[in-house]
Structure formats: C-alpha cells, structure tokens
Amino acid sequence: MNKQNDTRNEFSAEDEAQMLHSIDRWLERDVRPHVKKFDHADDYPHEIVEQMRELGLFGSTIGREYGGLGLRVETYAQIITRIAEVWMSLTGVINSHLIMSAIVERFGTNEQKQHFLPRFATGELRGALSLTEPDAGTDLQGIRTHANRIDGDYIVNGSKMWTTNGVHGSCFAVLVKTNPNAHPAHKGMAMILAEKGPGFEVCGQLRKLGYKSIDTAELSFQDYRVSADRLIGGEEGQGFQQAVGGLELGRINVAARGVGIANAALKDSVAYSQVRKTFGKPICQHQAIQIKLADMATRYEAARLLTEQAARIYDSGERCDLEAGMAKLHASEAALANAEDAMRIHGAYGYSTEYDIERYFRDAPLLCIGEGTNEIQRLIISRQLIARNPT
Numbered sequence: 197m198n199k200q201n202d203t204r205n206e207f208s209a210e211d212e213a214q215m216l217h218s219i220d221r222w223l224e225r226d227v228r229p230h231v232k233k234f235d236h237a238d239d240y241p242h243e244i245v246e247q248m249r250e251l252g253l254f255g256s257t258i259g260r261e262y263g264g265l266g267l268r269v270e271t272y273a274q275i276i277t278r279i280a281e282v283w284m285s286l287t288g289v290i291n292s293h294l295i296m297s298a299i300v301e302r303f304g305t306n307e308q309k310q311h312f313l314p315r316f317a318t319g320e321l322r323g324a325l326s327l328t329e330p331d332a333g334t335d336l337q338g339i340r341t342h343a344n345r346i347d348g349d350y351i352v353n354g355s356k357m358w359t360t361n362g363v364h365g366s367c368f369a370v371l372v373k374t375n376p377n378a379h380p381a382h383k384g385m386a387m388i389l390a391e392k393g394p395g396f397e398v399c400g401q402l403r404k405l406g407y408k409s410i411d412t413a414e415l416s417f418q419d420y421r422v423s424a425d426r427l428i429g430g431e432e433g434q435g436f437q438q439a440v441g442g443l444e445l446g447r448i449n450v451a452a453r454g455v456g457i458a459n460a461a462l463k464d465s466v467a468y469s470q471v472r473k474t475f476g477k478p479i480c481q482h483q484a485i486q487i488k489l490a491d492m493a494t495r496y497e498a499a500r501l502l503t504e505q506a507a508r509i510y511d512s513g514e515r516c517d518l519e520a521g522m523a524k525l526h527a528s529e530a531a532l533a534n535a536e537d538a539m540r541i542h543g544a545y546g547y548s549t550e551y552d553i554e555r556y557f558r559d560a561p562l563l564c565i566g567e568g569t570n571e572i573q574r575l576i577i578s579r580q581l582i583a584r585n586p587t
C-alpha cells in the first residue's frame with residue numbers, strides 16, 4: 197500500500213550518512229544553542245524553520261520527481277530522532293506536513309500531485325493534517341465539519357482543534373463529512389486540501405504544557421468555498437481511509453521522536469550520574485541509580501529497534517499498522533519513563549529550567565496522545581494480531 201517510487205532507492209549508504217552528518221552539524225551549530233531561549237519564551241523559531249526549508253526537510257519523504265528528497269522512511273526516522281534529541285518541537289513543523297504530502301502522493305489525483313507536491317517539497321506551501329475537532333478526536337467518524345457540494349465547489353462549515361502549524365501554515369488536509377447521514381459514517385467522509393482564504397480563519401493559538409514554540413491552533417470554516425478538484429483523490433467516501441493510511445507515517449514519526457527523547461534523557465543521566473557525588477562517591481555507583489540507568493538504556497534500545505523495523509516495513513510497501521503501532525506505543529512510553537527517571541536522577545537540577553530534563557518531561561506526554569492515543573494503539577495492535585493469525 198505504501199509502495200515507494202523507485203527514486204527512493206537512488207541514495208547510496210554514503211549519501212545517507214552524509215545527510216545525517218549534515219543534520220547533526222546543523223543541530224549542534226544552529227539549533228542547540230538557541231533551544232532554551234525559544235522554548236521558554238514559547239516563541240516561533242522562524243530562522244530555524246527557514247534553515248529546515250533550506251535543508252530540504254519539508255520534502256524529506258516526497259518523491260524526487262516532485263522535487264522532494266525522496267528519502268526512505270528509515271532514513272527520515274533517523275533524522276526525526278536526531279532532531280528530537282535536541283528539540284522535539286521542531287519535528288512537529290514537518291511531521292504533519294509530510295503526512296499531508298504522503299496522503300496526496302498516495303491518494304491524490306495526478307493534477308493534485310503536480311500542483312501541490314512541488315510546493316509542499318520546497319515549503320512554499322506548508323501545513324498539516326486537520327482531523328481533530330472540539331468534540332471528536334479518537335472517534336474521527338464523529339466529526340461535524342461539513343462540505344456541501346454546490347456546482348463545481350464545496351462550501352465548508354465547521355471547526356477544527358489542535359491543528360499543528362495552524363498559525364504559520366498555509367494549506368491543510370481537512371477531514372470533512374460530505375454526507376453526514378451516511379452509514380457507516382466513514383462512507384460519507386472526504387479530505388479537502390484547504391488553502392487559507394476568505395471563510396477560513398485561525399481562531400486562536402492553543403497554550404500547551406510542552407511542545408512549545410510550535411503553533412497549535414483552532415481553525416474555523418464559515419462558508420469557505422473551495423474548488424471540487426481539491427477533494428483528495430476526486431472521490432467522496434475515501435477521507436477516513438486516507439487519514440488512517442497517512443497516520444502510519446505519523447506514528448513512525450512519533451516513535452522516532454520518542455527514541456530521541458528517550459536517548460537524550462539517558463545520555464544526560466549517564467553523564468550527570470558520573471559527576472554528581474553523594475556519600476563520597478558518584479551517584480552512578482549506587483545500585484538504585486544503576487538500576488534506573490539499565491532500565492532507561494533497555495527501553496531506548498527496544499524503542500529504536502521497533503521504530504527501525506516499522507520504518508523498514510513501511511519502505512517495503514507492506515502494511516505496517518501493527519509494527520508502527522507497537523513502535524509508537526513503546527517509544528512514547530519509553531520517552532515518558534526515561535524523562536521521569538532522568539528527573540529523579542538529576543534531583544533538584546532535573547526540576548530546574550537550567551537543564552533540559554524539565555523539557556523532556558513536558559514534551560514526552562504528547563507522544564502518548566498524538567497520532568492516536570496509546571490506548572488506541574493497543575487496540576490496533578491486538579486487532580491486527582488477530583487478523584494476521586486466524587485460527
């Protein structure tokens with residue numbers, strides 16, 4: 197289902213290593229020194245986002261024939277992990293944007309691919325997937341945003357919550373109902389590519405515990421008119437499947453972020469535990485601390501391996517909801533648990549804004565909620581287990 201085009205195989209292992217090296221250099225030189233300032237002020241990092249555009253990250257997984265980098269998802273996941281190790285917020289700028297792009301590349305009409313993908317790849321048009329509503333998150337079939345067909349246009353009315361990139365983005369894949377009476381409900385759903393314009397308003401930026409600096413917004417559509425050829429795939433009734441299909445990539449992204457935070461918390465703790473002394477010796481020589489470090493390292497390694505596996509299967513074109521679900525579930529819980537253990541190991545300094553631990557602790561919980569909560573991941577995993585192993 198995810199069959200990638202051939203251009204994705206053109207990168208040699210050397211090219212990929214070089215790319216990862218460039219990302220590491222950029223993160224150390226241009227990002228790490230500024231993270232605390234932006235994160236604590238909750239300011240949008242315009243300059244850093246521009247650098248992400250120059251690095252081609254807005255087109256990371258978009259095919260080369262559309263001007264993207266055409267990276268394998270396995271490589272993309274490693275990039276996301278590296279970025280999350282330094283500042284998770286930045287991964288949000290490209291995650292949902294690339295899910296929207298993947299949906300267009302996979303399900304869009306030829307005209308939609310030609311029109312949108314080159315603009316998505318350069319970052320000229322940036323955005324996200326806009327599914328969630330004030331009264332519907334997990335239960336997507338309960339959305340109320342409605343698109344009514346009138347001649348060659350759709351008229352959209354409704355509101356969306358928690359749309360990442362809502363303020364600074366310009367184009368969104370919006371899940372709507374074209375037939376609110378359809379049964380089952382998903383048969384009356386579609387996705388529309390909505391660019392900002394009359395009738396499409398950003399109502400407000402949402403304040404959050406963590407994931408600072410990156411805009412998360414409430415969007416409102418009031419008689420927003422959009423040409424019918426912006427309906428992804430050109431056929432009503434496909435929106436729910438398109439959204440769910442796109443979330444496989446999103447779950448690998450969230451898993452990769454979890455790997456990044458789990459590793460950052462581990463590395464900081466390994467370093468700190470060797471310099472902080474109590475009772476005449478470094479705290480890493482106390483068994484209670486050693487047990488925490490061992491658990492943290494094991495969680496991180498398992499998360500990394502599960503994420504690599506999910507990305508490899510995604511790249512192979514096979515269905516990977518089971519593997520992406522397991523990677524997302526384990527890696528997000530690993531990030532949360534490691535952030536907490538790191539705070540305990542750092543004692544009061546973990547609670548201080550001078551260290552990065554408090555940020556990991558604020559950022560990690562989002563990973564257990566976004567791209568399908570971890571409760572729902574468990575349902576997806578077990579349903580797939582049963583489907584793949586019929587008696």
Ligand SMILES: Cc1cc2nc3c(=O)[nH]c(=O)nc-3n(C[C@H](O)[C@H](O)[C@H](O)COP(=O)(O)OP(=O)(O)OC[C@H]3O[C@@H](n4cnc5c(N)ncnc54)[C@H](O)[C@@H]3O)c2cc1C
Pocket residue numbers: 292324325326327328332333334335357358359360361404407412562565566567568569570571572
């Ligand atoms: C910072 C941030 C950024 C986000 N960005 C985006 C975005 O760009 N685009 C977008 O569309 N959305 C976005 N979201 C929304 C996110 O995807 C939803 O929050 C998520 O899907 C959960 O929906 P909900 O919050 O409405 O929880 P609810 O659906 O109300 O769930 C509440 C609780 O009930 C549980 N639950 C629900 N149904 C079941 C069930 N059947 N069985 C067991 N437990 C169940 C859930 O697991 C959860 O614990 C974002 C959210 C945040 C916090």
